[in-house]
Amino acid sequence: MSKVIEKTLVLTGPQINQKIKRIAFEVFENNPKEKSLVLAGIDGQGYVLAKLLAKEVKSIAGIETHVIKVLVDKMAPAQCDVQVNAPAAGYKKKVVILVDDVLNSGRTLAYAMKPFLEAGVRKMEVAVLVNRSRTSFPIMPAYTGYELATTLTDHVEVQLGKEAAVYLL
Numbered sequence: 001m002s003k004v005i006e007k008t009l010v011l012t013g014p015q016i017n018q019k020i021k022r023i024a025f026e027v028f029e030n031n032p033k034e035k036s037l038v039l040a041g042i043d044g045q046g047y048v049l050a051k052l053l054a055k056e057v058k059s060i061a062g063i064e065t066h067v068i069k070v071l072v073d074k075m076a077p078a079q080c081d082v083q084v085n086a087p088a089a090g091y092k093k094k095v096v097i098l099v100d101d102v103l104n105s106g107r108t109l110a111y112a113m114k115p116f117l118e119a120g121v122r123k124m125e126v127a128v129l130v131n132r133s134r135t136s137f138p139i140m141p142a143y144t145g146y147e148l149a150t151t152l153t154d155h156v157e158v159q160l161g162k163e164a165a166v167y168l169l
Helices: 013-030 045-061 107-112 114-119
Strands: 008-012 036-042 064-071 095-103 123-131 143-147 156-159 165-168
Touching: 008 013, 008 143, 013 045, 013 123, 013 143, 013 165, 036 045, 036 107, 045 064, 045 095, 045 123, 045 156, 095 107, 095 156, 107 114, 123 156
Parallel strands: 036 064, 036 095, 095 123, 123 143
Antiparallel strands: 008 165, 156 165
């Protein structure tokens, strides 16, 4: 007999779009003089979110946005090198916004910063759709779509695309 996992809907597709638009406005407000921004999405839903956010920033502010993918082993980030699908010259001395769908412990985001810090970015910020507010690492997002108080055993599932939704499991 398989265990039935209950899902509680936290955000609907239209609510997610509203959160992304609000984050885009905040990005513009915090970087009004920038001619271009680099949005570095953590592979998976973080990368999808980075693309959606880049589109909104460009629409709202006309700021050129460059989206790059960050590959990091979420289960063992210390054991593997973090890879970025763009040369360091593409983000050196630039404003980089590291994007992920959910901030849980902060471990993934902390390790994902390494290549950017080594390259010498001018400013680094973090954007997340859902912040569980239970970090074990000193990561505080500059941009948060939704704050969600959870227990350690809870799981947050983000689906972006046509059937966009955020669930608490």
